[in-house]
Amino acid sequence: MNSIILNAATRLLVALLLLFSVFMLLRGHNLPGGGFIGGLIGATGFVLHAIAMGAQATRDTLRHEPQDIAMIGLGIALASGVFAVFFGEAFFTGQWWFAGADPSDPDDKGLPISSVLFFDIGVYLVVFGSILTLVLALEEEV
């Protein structure tokens, strides 16, 4: 599609949507959001990009094949699940590390970093990668 307005707006929108998608991903554990929603938002941004500038341009911008991104996401999700086994717990048991938390205050969780977060990141990448795999391939085909 050759529309200057769409082209110009797309650059801005993709960046904003991507930023917003990461925001939704990270806040997902406590507020509406999460990997599924984040991945969908991120993918929507690039779908817009593909419509405005063509699938090839999107592929160049992504730099990695979307199906690779999806597979890496699946790998991260699996790894974060297997991670618990090293601590003698069942698969997919969440492992937590409260960075900088005050141990005397039960409500101070510091900056929580967890295998669950990595799992959600995996979900994000899978959804993001899978949708772009589909849309880009279909767009190139038509």
Place this chain on the structure above:
Amino acid sequence: MAKSDAVVPRVYGGPAGWISVAIPAGIFAYLLQFLAPVAAGTPVTLGFDWVGSLDVRLSVLIDGLSLTFALLISGIGTLVTLYSTKYLGNHPEYPRFVLFLMLFMIGMLGLVLADNLIALFVFWEITTISSYLLIGFSSDEAKSRRSALQALLVTGTGGLAFLAGVILLGTAAGSFELSVILTQGDAIRAHPHYVPIVILFLAGAFTKSAQFPFHFWLPNAMAAPTPVSAYLHSATMVKGGVYLMARMNPALGSTDLWFWTLVIAGGFTTVFASLLAIRQTDIKQVLAYTTLMALGALTMFIGAGTPAAITGMMTFLVVHSLYKAALFLMIGIVDHETGTREVDQLRGLGRKMPLTFLGGAIAGLSMAGIPPLVGFIGKEFLYKAGLDLDRGMIWVTGTIFAASVLMFVAAGISVLRPFTGKLSNTPQAPHEGPWAMWIGPLILGCLSLGFGLFPDTIEAWLVAPGTWAVYGDYSYAVDLYLFREVNAAFVLSLVTFATGALLYAVHRPLRDRLGRIIEANPVKFDAGWDRTLDGLKALAAWQTNILQSGVLQRYIFTVFATLAVGVGATIWLKDALDFTVDWNDALAGLQFKHWAVVLFVTAGAVLTAITSSRMTAIVALGVVGIGVALIFIIFSAPDVAITQLLVEVLVVVLVAIAMLKLPLLGLARDRKRRPVHAALAVTIGAMVTMVMVGVLQGELDRRLTDFFETASWTEAYGRNIVNVILVDFRAIDTFGEIGVVVIAALSAYALLRGTRYERPESKLEDRAQ
């Protein structure tokens, strides 16, 4: 698949070969430690829970019966795998063979050691499947494939019956643990399901152990490589059915049904098979039919059920495994080194293959039942048990006499003739095989001799504990001996030798006459099998023509109509929707936005269904999607609503892209079909509504929800309960689901990027011709 001689032989033997020998040898050595406690009369049980909620345990029961079998399986397994390193070591598919053989061995060991009937069944099926793979090992030969399929179908069908029996027995006895079931014989025999249980178990055992009328698959199974025949189809797998009958004897035995079924079927198989054995010219087939005969005899004596009969059965079981495996291995060497197994082409090999001859000769003497070999003891105790029976004495003794005579002849045919006399011309110049091959028959032969000379060893370690386990009484004193006095059994033995020698002298004309008689018999099981399969295929083709019209609309109609009838009938029969809806209550508190959303979605759905314009349909679908998202928003599901909206956008994008290249919708259906389709659609819709209303009338089970609400923050440190469920509590589910998403995407990608096909017109014509 390439045949071994069609390619440059690569030597694979190395690691696969030695590992395959080491495994059974190690198991054999490990099992030896149980000999002492079992001989002392204390069965060993080990185990851990597998599927606890279903009472499925992976438990092991080591008593006299299972230990005897396990030792035979691992011991003969060691010799057979060693033998195979030379017999098949150069075969390009050798590693595959080893894999199947190991799989089979694990299945067989599990089958005899399992203390849980469900586990036993699983292992039973493993032996069926691995046997299928091994019989069909030469998968480039149609004969192999047919035999493999036949064995699979016959034993597999029996296996299904067996499974049904297992479940019935498990419910009747209240447990699937054998150690429990075996103590409840009286309760089981009095149970109303006793007769079906016996029939189903025997269906499994008879097919597995090739009892008449399911015998025909076993001789065909000799299409397998000889080590497989020696291992599966003489020493182990076919004895699986015998094991099952012996195992269940304390629980199911000592009724008239059990007695007469086993005695008659076993006896008939015995005589029938020994006659067929004599008429064969392929020595491997002779051995195959004598195996059938032995299985029949074992079955018959389990059925006879007296302590003496069980003792005879256990003795003969060990005896037979020793000599029959040795003879199969022997004929394998002969085949390998001379290129033929035809009895008329083989003479005078003894001088060229002395060690093979030695091993084979001892085994053959044991098979003929000549003292001081253990075969003599086996036969003597069968005679003694037969003569002591209260009922069926004539039938059992007569059967076993006829079988022993014919076995004597068969031993002559398969050992005496090929190895003695003047050397004949064979396809390959005969010479001795490698040590790994002749060591097996030799060791087995030595055991036959050793156990014959020292019957106390086999009695104390194997036969007595086995008898106790099968008879279910640990006080019975077993006493094996080579010779003690001249009694009826001994006289019968002498008569056996005399008759056998006489028949051997005339066995060639006898063979031809027997052949003519059997040819004249109109009932042919093998051919009947083919006809049955053909009939089945014809039936399948006939019903396929009726059911598979190839018209998608008709399929979908059938599916939905079945759904409507099934659910409708259930609702009607069960009065499942016997309630009243309080409309005032249901409609109370509804606001404008609720009505609006519902009307929007309903209108969108109806419009999608009836429009013939693509654009209208897409817009109407969008309305439905947005409306559903609004419902999620109104009723407090922000995560779901966001997801729904985003997906809705992507659906529209995808459809819009695809529409660029897709045609218009066209006519939906023939005008005259419209009312029928509409009626079905409305029926299904109404039914869904009714079921939903019914569900909503019921009480909501909030236990899981309550757990998630309380544990979400305290255990999983998340305040968004939905997200915590997704990524923490039910993370394995979610992982599976994102896996599905990836697969869907990759499949679609492959579909779009895959090979391009030629244009359809030409292709359709090609296919139609």
Place this chain on the structure above:
Amino acid sequence: MEILIAIMVGVLVAASVYLMLARSVLRFLFGLILISNAANLVIFVSGRLTPEAPPLIVEGADAPLAEVANALPQALVLTAIVIGFGLFAFALTLVYRTYQNLGTLNSDEMRLAEPIDVKAEPTK
């Protein structure tokens, strides 16, 4: 409201069955979208409807203070939506490819696997 939605789901299902019975596989696809939506709603409504109380735990509390919406069906529906999308996308590409190869979207004319005038293979 639950009853109302139950009736609405009935209409959705009826519309989708009617669409699936059509000759054009594109209509079948539309039916697929509708029935996915209907199925999601069934699950959602079975957990009962709670207005204006999303299943979130407020800062400082260990559990929801007042009654909140049932989180379990929401979690199930959320993944179902994404998977439904995956299914739809795959079906769409399948339809697209089929049209390219066969030149038709009419299911009656798609007879590659089950040709009209060919009898089932005779037994040997």
